[in-house]
Amino acid sequence: MRFLFCGDIMPGGVLPYQKEFLSPSTKKYLDSFDLVIGTLETAIGTNIPYDPIKMEGRQNIIYSRDEDFFRLKEMNVGVVSLANNHIFDLGIEGLKNTINILEKNNIQYCGAGLNIKEASKPLILDVGNRKIGILAYCSSDPNQVAYVPVATEETYGVNPLDITKACEDIKRYKEICDEIVILVHWGKEYNSFPIKQIKHESYKLIEAGANVIIGTHTHCVQPHITHRQGRIYFSLGNFIFPDFFMAPPRPIFYPEPKDIKNIKTTYTYPFPITEPLRRVWLNKSRIGMGVEVHFGDKIKFKEQLLILDNDNVLQLYHSRKVTCKLWLIGKIVQMPFYHGGKLFNAILCRVSRIKHCIKTIFKR
Known part of the structure; x- marks a missing residue:
């Protein structure tokens, strides 16, 4: 079987207002796999009230409507992790x-539930004569994911990343x-370098x-490295996470087409906002990575970059520049005295914003 692991998936946003969201080559690529696995970083629901606790805080509500779900099937997604801060x-x-929609569409899931027993239950996949165990976790560190409900024996939530228990x-x-x-x-977010804590936990x-470790959440691709024959993908970035509309004070919303x-x-991602806004991702957040994995006596990997173009259509992407940058960052991460690359990332972010401003000026 051919497996493809990908990053964060959000099938709503601006996608309902356009005809296509996958290029023909991307569609062909995704259909070539027996199983596509990603993180569903959105709640699915139409006319369901926002989480009241989150509305007391940063109010960054991300959701997709029931009618947006079909895009997961279009992308050949068969397994999703629900362990994230927007589920x-x-x-x-x-x-x-x-969960009801996932089950109706025969898509398997793990990582969240009505209690810790459900949330911590792994998926065991039979692949020929091999068994592949998939365990999903979400950090509960507020410095990483802000607010996220953590499952207990009696309350709903995600399967939290407690490194001792995970081991x-x-x-x-x-x-x-x-x-x-x-x-995991x-x-x-938006940091091309994994923080020091994550390196040690990996x-x-x-x-x-x-x-294999497949990381998500950062909205940008981070490097991958090998440690003791294990492969670590610190973050695959966004897979399909389109631009979206925000209503005051900041929740996502779906306006009438005429508006x-x-x-x-x-x-940017301002808070609070005082008028409806269309939030457009910067270029680094439009690039993601898919990882083809062949399980056997020796596990084989093949990476493929993807990009959400300015029309919010997912394209296969080939960039020697991005590939070289990820390779270089990976070498830096492996240094024994690595401390999280804060200075390097600050420089990269500043350069990225300057380049974006220059492009915007010349378009006028």
Whole structure:
């Protein structure tokens, strides 16, 4: 079987207002896999109230409507992780609705539930004569993901990343699985460098027996490295996460088509807002990575960059510049005294914003 692991998936936003969202070559690429696996970073629901706790805070509500869900099937998605900081943006009713739609469409899921027993349950996939265990976690560190409900024995939430427990989980499921894949939502948003803590946690997960770590959350691609025969993808960035509309004070919304032309554009994520805005991703957040994985006596990997173009159509992407940058950052991360690359990332962010401003000026 051919597996493709990808980053964060959000099938709503501006996509309902356009005819296509996949280029023919991307559609052909996705259909060539037996299983596409990603992180569903959105609640699914129509006319479901926003999570009240989140509305008391930053109010960054991300959701897709029921009628937007079909795009997951169009992308050949067969497994999703629900372990992320937006799956509960429509509260517990949003989770129930999301799970109901996933089950109706025969899409498997893990990483969140009505209690910790459900949230921590792994997926065990039979691949020929091999068993692949998929364990999904979400950081509960407010410095990484802000607010996220954590599942307990009695309350709903995500499966939290407790590194000690995660290592115990790996060792337990390694007894019945040939390979273990970790899907983990973590890190600093818009940071091309993984933070120091994540590097150390990744090493511990690999040393406990994980074969592959697939990170998400950062909205930009981070490097991948090898540690003790295990492959670590710190973050695959966005897979399909289109531009979207925000209503005051900041939740996503779906305007009438006739009103779109009057909505102003922003390239930042302000809070609070006082008028409807169209939030447009900067270029680094439009680039994602897919990872083809072949499981066997020796696990093989093949990376493919993708880009969401300015028309919000997902394209296959080939960039020696991006590939070289990721390779260089990977070498920096592997240095013994690596401290998170704060200075390097600050420089990259500043350069990216300057380039964007220059392009905007010349377009006028």
